[in-house]
Amino acid sequence: MESLLTTPFLTALLAGSLAAGLPLLLAGLGEQMSEKAGVLNIGLEGMMLLGAYCGFLGAWSSGSLWLGFLCGMLGGLALALPMMLLCVWLGLNQIVVGIALTLSAEGLTALLHHVQFSQSYPRLPRVDTLPLPLLSEIPVLGTALFDRHPLVYLAILAVPLLAWLYRSSLLGLNLQAAGDRPAALDAAGISVIATRSLAVLFTGAMAGLGGAYLATVGAGLFVPFMTSGAGFIAIVLAMLGRGRPLWVLLGALLFGLCLSLTTALQVAGLRVPTDLVQMLPFAAVMLLLLFFGRRAALPAALTRPYRRGER
Amino acid sequence: MTDIPQIVGRLLQALLPLLLALACGALLLLLLERDPVSFYATIIERGLLSRLGLQESLTRSAPLLLLAAGLIVAFRAGLWNLGVDGQFLLAAVITAALAPGLAATLPPWLALPLAMLAAFAVAALWAALPAFLKARYGVNEIITTLMMTFLGISLANLLIKLPFNDPATTSPQTLTLATADRLPRLLGSTVHLGLVIALLALLLVHWAMTRTALGLRLRILGANPLTARHVGLPVTGLTFLAFGLSAGLAGLAGAVEILGVWGTVRADWNPAYGMLVIPLVFLARFHGGAVIFFVFVFAVLSIGGETAARRADLPNYFLLVLVALILVFLALTEWLSARPLMRKRG
Amino acid sequence: APAFAQDSEVNHIAVLTPEQPNDFGWNQQAAKAARAVGEALSIDVTLASGLGYGDVRPTLRELAAEGADLLIAHASGYNTTAPEIAEETGVPVAIVDRPDLMQPGLVADYTLSGHEGAYLAGVLATQMSRSATLGIVVSGEPPSWNSQSAAFAQGARASDPDIELRYSVIGPAAYADAAGARRVTDAVIAAGADVIFGQGNGSTFGILQAVETNDAPDGGKIWFIDVIGDKSSIDGGHLLSSVVWNLEPVYRAMIEDLGKGTFGTRGYSIRLEDESLYLLQSEHIPAEVWERVMEVREQIVAGEITVEPKFEAEAVRALMTAVSD
Amino acid sequence: MSAQHQGKAPPLIRFEQVTKRYPGVLANDAITLDLHAGEIHALLGENGAGKSTLIALLSGMQQPDAGRLLIDGQAVRFSSPRAALQAGIGTVYQHSALVPSLTVLENLMLGRRWWQGRRQSATRRRFTALCNDLGVRLPADALLSSLSLGERQMVEIVKALWEGRRLLILDEASAMLTSAAVSDLQRSLTRLAAKGMAILFVTHKLPEALAFGDRVSILRAGRLVASRSAADLHRRGAEQAQSEIISLMFDAPSTATAAPAPPPSFQEKAPVLRVQGLRAACGEQEPQLDGIDFSLSAGEILGVAGIDGNGQRQLAEALAGQRTTLAGRIELGGEAVQAKSVPQRMKRGLRYLTDDRLGEGSLPAFPISLNLLLKRVGDAPFWRQGVEQPREIEAYAQQTISAHNIRAPGPHTPLGSLSGGNVQKLLLARELEGQPRVVIYNKPTYGLDFQTQQLAQEAIRRQAASGVAALLISPDLDEILALSHRVAVMAEGRIVGIVNNGPDARQTVGRLVVGGTA
């Protein structure tokens, strides 16, 4: 048993948590901005999936991961665009459209995979990492956290950046007003539609990027339905984050850690049912809410379309 | 009384988006070098016109209608119960675990209702936590019900794999309720009594929500909880009631599916009907009649579509795209029909 | 349809699979076998694929009504449903994993277990491992995975009692979780394994990807042993072998039994003996190793070694603990 | 006091035959009206006359169906509020246009383009300057939601001034202000006008309109019926001017122009409502209601004066049962009710007319008919065995609409499309129905047009005369003094004094109000 407590294994577990958490972090950060602006984006799963497909396709055909990420973002955007059009511009029901978008992404990517890849299952070559100077020398933690693909650092950098944006920029004010009292934002001369559109597009791009990371760095290939519910988990993380990016990061990491824990326990030969371990993060959150229950307030106008002058 | 033009208008409003979605789907089929006409003909022929297919479509509708009934209660009361899939699954497992034992000891007219009651109660209980958090701390129920779904699915699997596992089977599943002990079938068809239960439940819910004092109280709560407090409604009680009824009906859907069709639940089974019914209920604007129509259309599509896809040598994934198209076009026509009013109001 | 069923001649069979038959695995092998049998015996074959794990009653009833003489329900998820429909329509069905439900003339079971092949794979893996550590990564814990995981462990231990085993399940119902598979395999490799025995559907490709992009602790190659199908055509140089299931003899026997009126009186399985189960010989296996493996194969066929299938997840895990302690 | 404007120069703003329709309503009917720089223009009209609609057209919230808008003689089209703001038009809307979850300062930053910085210190400086101009003190860094309604209204005015360099629009902006604050406002507006700004001022208080306005325009049923210069009106004397305006606003010449009669003298009887040492659950940012003692006899009206946001609302809610009582007693007709629920208290004859009409008092999306019955859901004859009786409900609504002169297309009209005043008429009708014993009126007449206000006050008096006890909460001291027998003054969640109404009540109350806040 002690033989398992080796540097490579611990490193792999930690790196695995990060790898599992990163798509959730990216998509969760994206979702958070939509929610702040008053749009509940239930189509996140679909945006991740299309991002995964496009991201893989881009990286595989161009040979460049970065092009893959770009394609993934475009894929997410491609689904955010109808969301913006239908929900923000026309004010259609966000839950209906969100579910429809997820279904269509599932169907389309599976069809495309069927036509394109189902005979060859192409896979990407090994991903190069960028060791951060000094930090990556730390035992275990160093390689696990600081010898990763550069996108990992960028994603984590996005957390303080977004926190700053929400707290200290005018855009942050606009987003919050769009979610809490859109009529006030409108009266102040800022377009609610434009603000929300921006947020929805950002969500799409981030979800697409998360999906692309999942398919390229995470799996190195694309298979149908490969996000398997990550989008919905990211929605919950964004909501639990109550508008704060740091909480999304913590949630995503906790989630990844639980997944790694499942692996660790099993490899160590401990007989814990996987179903039980998978329940841990959500059970913990529910218990926290139950015992330290507090108003988990969401933006007042969440899911409400805005039409000027409507009483 | 509704007059003829209004009925025609309604029908058009329901059929037009279907036609538009089918047209888009046809384009996609042409791109895939398939014949859209025969594809759609197969769907109709198999899902609606053939005796066998029609029975299947009706059978498939039963759990969907019950889920819809539950969602109508919650949505009208302003509670976004997005956790019906977890409630459904957990209740299904409990039903499957109890039913064989009950059927062995009690007469069927008692055993089946008891199993359904248990399913209703378990699902309602599962929703008590989100209800409590909502009523006590105002914790948003979208978050809690989604989390409870994740938990419910895992718990259901755990139950199947551990306490309720049928030792005779290799893959984990519960004991199986004998075919003879299941819900009786209707008039020699393969449609079971669950369809009648579902239709009755849905109509009852629709009537109660639109025509009774209780329904109005729930709608007031849904429209504005502050108003509910101001006019003196027991907000906490109503929240629990709405959650309980909603989840209970979702649980009943699980029970009916198990008692009418499956007889058992396997580990990792999750039909996730909720994710499909939720948009349908919104599109029907929480109206019982419209829900019946949409659910039936969806059932025909899923029964007939499977055959059509097989005959056209297409993966079933194509149907997902078709359903998504229909949802979007339905939502769009909804918007168009509401627009003249909006425009005048500004 | 019942009129057809009484006719002992089989003109039309239908196979129902949960996923598309392009997975180089469970679904593809069934489709391949059905087509081959159809061609050989000039029988119509209907493939109903991608049906998922939901309710297949509509499809079963429809195929029965369309005149199929045998319905092969190729998923353990269908094994409660199919016998009921057989009862209802009178059309014989073949199911997996429920030998207890067999019914003469109506229901036959073909519980497929590649345990004998997996035992050989265990022997092979032990020979090939430089770190004396093997990994087993599975997408879930269905009986057919369990029996192979267990047999793999037994075969490995028989070859080398001190071999270390690293076992991990990707997650509940993680059939399509390729990224999860990759992550878990990474961890198993980091725990010292240099041969990975992988069982999954879409997730298998994630395992493959992990094997292809990691280095073993000694800097060398990591080997992958697959199950059910043959992925040689998409191999990136790491596919050591596969426990291949050939369903053609199984389906052929069913049809013969139907003709003879003995359908449902016996179960079908895959065995090393009749080549319905075999270990794929890739170019990466050194000749002397292969010879050693074939010796063991002979012993199994001759009955000198018996491999008991273990279908329970608990039993598998117990075996792993016993081995790793 | 008005700045003279040149007759030749084009007006700052001109409405030219402007028409605006809503479903079933002609809200503005071919209105032609000029607004001049340096002039305070008072806009009057009964509830639903179309004042807010006219303002919506000017502030870019709505676009006219016909007619033109000219600025400096140039035709313009405001497709959005931004366009109006850029033209230098700032607006205080009838319904709040601030974000409660932002601080005061952040609310003021809202509207700048997102790439511009927050300019924290510059914003703060300008804010302080504007506050000084207006003679108010406002906490710059407090969350808006922690401010009282009156303070919020001042923030709204500051916000409107932020962009409103040429025209400032105030739609019933003084409704929530105490009379002292109104005088401050008047001084500031006069100063702004003197600097060359145009001001459009909507109010229902005629004396205010006459005192502020350089020109008074009157809308009736969407049409401009008169536009008079204040000088003209003043020449005829206040009495005369008021009655002329009233007869223009309302079809019939008004009979209610006389100053309200002093309340009838009142003899103490056995109290019907007795409150002792009441303490109620209050939020962190609310005034803490504590140690409330008073009693109320049948037929008595007890006014509650004080600056808005000093616990009046909390008191009303605690009495009505919407707030948990932590300590003390509430006796209704001798029976302790502090542990009873809202409907139980309602059954015993306690009624509460809320001041938050759309926020909690009604459901805008629901039809008028159901809104009238919100507090009687399940009661016969509208429900029998819990089942709705549509005919009874409709008949009742129909009858109430005509009895209370509510301007609405019909009983099925969603309440949300009514004008602010008509919503209040409906709520009044709802609360006074049946056999009330004690009624709590929270700002019963704010936003009501003059005539309706008179009718409402008359109704309150009539109720009292028939033996109903009333607690009258109002920021308008005139109203309190006109109706009440005694006046309680609230400050910081406590009653700081109760004064008998009489000749020197105004002074005493005024002193208590100021003392309480000091």
Ligand SMILES: Nc1ncnc2c1ncn2[C@@H]1O[C@H](COP(=O)(O)OP(=O)(O)OP(=O)(O)O)[C@@H](O)[C@H]1O
């Ligand atoms: N789940 C969420 N998603 C997006 N935005 C949110 C969410 N929750 C809150 N917000 C935004 O953040 C703002 C601040 O939220 P809240 O009032 O809960 O925080 P707070 O009062 O600063 O927190 P605390 O109670 O910990 O001091 C809200 O007005 C809202 O716009």
Ligand SMILES: Nc1ncnc2c1ncn2[C@@H]1O[C@H](COP(=O)(O)OP(=O)(O)OP(=O)(O)O)[C@@H](O)[C@H]1O
């Ligand atoms: N968004 C709207 N939709 C439908 N009808 C409206 C809308 N806004 C106003 N109306 C109607 O237009 C008419 C004029 O309303 P407006 O709000 O301009 O009146 P007002 O003069 O401001 O009244 P008040 O003094 O009560 O505020 C009313 O009959 C009102 O019902």
Ligand SMILES: [Mg+2]
């Ligand atoms: Mg807070």
Ligand SMILES: [Mg+2]
């Ligand atoms: Mg108005």
